[in-house]
Amino acid sequence: MQSYANQATKQKPKLFEGEKWLVLTGLLGFLLAAFCGVWTLANGGEVAPGGDVSKAFSFDAALGAFILSTAAIAPLSGMKARSRALFRRVYIGLALYSYGAETIQNFRGVNPRFVESDSLFDQTVGNIFTFVALFLVLFYLYLGVQFFRAKAYKLRPELALGVRYAMIAVTVSFAAGIWISANQGRFVGVDGNIIWLHGLGFHALQAVPVVAWLVERSRTKAHSLIHLTGITFLLGLISIGWQTMNGHALMEWSLLPAAAIICFILSITAGAVALRKAALSGSRPNNGNRNRPARF
Numbered sequence: 001m002q003s004y005a006n007q008a009t010k011q012k013p014k015l016f017e018g019e020k021w022l023v024l025t026g027l028l029g030f031l032l033a034a035f036c037g038v039w040t041l042a043n044g045g046e047v048a049p050g051g052d053v054s055k056a057f058s059f060d061a062a063l064g065a066f067i068l069s070t071a072a073i074a075p076l077s078g079m080k081a082r083s084r085a086l087f088r089r090v091y092i093g094l095a096l097y098s099y100g101a102e103t104i105q106n107f108r109g110v111n112p113r114f115v116e117s118d119s120l121f122d123q124t125v126g127n128i129f130t131f132v133a134l135f136l137v138l139f140y141l142y143l144g145v146q147f148f149r150a151k152a153y154k155l156r157p158e159l160a161l162g163v164r165y166a167m168i169a170v171t172v173s174f175a176a177g178i179w180i181s182a183n184q185g186r187f188v189g190v191d192g193n194i195i196w197l198h199g200l201g202f203h204a205l206q207a208v209p210v211v212a213w214l215v216e217r218s219r220t221k222a223h224s225l226i227h228l229t230g231i232t233f234l235l236g237l238i239s240i241g242w243q244t245m246n247g248h249a250l251m252e253w254s255l256l257p258a259a260a261i262i263c264f265i266l267s268i269t270a271g272a273v274a275l276r277k278a279a280l281s282g283s284r285p286n287n288g289n290r291n292r293p294a295r296f
């Protein structure tokens with residue numbers, strides 16, 4: 001019976017397991033971002049008539065972090081090998097095109113998302129970029145749905161719960177990205193800036209699953225900490241989105257920015273408590289399992 005339990009434990013998927021190529025694709029984003037960052041420091045970001053290498057820097061770094069986070073959680077989705085392989089190949093292709101369009105076009109002096117050039121080549125790259133962004137959203141929604149199924153929850157319950165909250169936040173970020181496209185820019189009203197909502201939501205992919213991973217490693221299995229982290233993170237996003245829709249800056253001293261700050265502080269506090277519980281669990285002897293390797 002004990003050997004059967006140990007075998008079941010070993011069968012549980014690990015973070016990043018089988019996702020070498022997604023990891024390399026994510027790291028490529030950081031490499032491109034580093035190149036764009038050095039270029040910007042040496043030569044400035046703007047490239048006439050409409051390019052900005054500093055924007056390529058932030059885009060490549062953000063997409064790289066997003067792909068790496070995806071590589072971490074994909075093995076926990078419960079998808080079959082063929083479905084995972086299809087998702088992996090499609091997402092790598094979409095990411096590579098996005099890296100290329102954003103980086104090369106900005107170096108050429110063209111904004112790849114809002115093309116003002118009359119060149120057929122630039123217009124074609126921009127139009128394809130729009131469809132690539134759409135497919136990035138659709139395929140990610142397909143991945144996200146897997147974590148709301150019982151199969152993913154049974155594999156690693158705490159992490160599945162954390163990813164569920166993260167996926168809701170990512171959906172909000174995708175919606176903000178569509179808002180930017182429909183709005184033909186990031187600015188709303190007098191001082192509203194959609195980019196904050198668009199960017200912060202994606203960071204839920206790192207924040208909430210990390211707390212879930214810490215809870216998984218602790219003895220208490222305090223799922224309430226995962227719920228608190230996820231709910232406060234989402235409430236913070238809602239506050240930011242509401243403030244932006246009103247056309248106001250996030251830095252002004254008013255109710256909604258204050259609510260967002262409080263929510264994110266609570267989310268960070270829950271993470272700190274989870275870290276403490278995991279550290280205390282690791283420092284205590286685990287009866288009969290002292291030599292069991294940590295599961296990642």
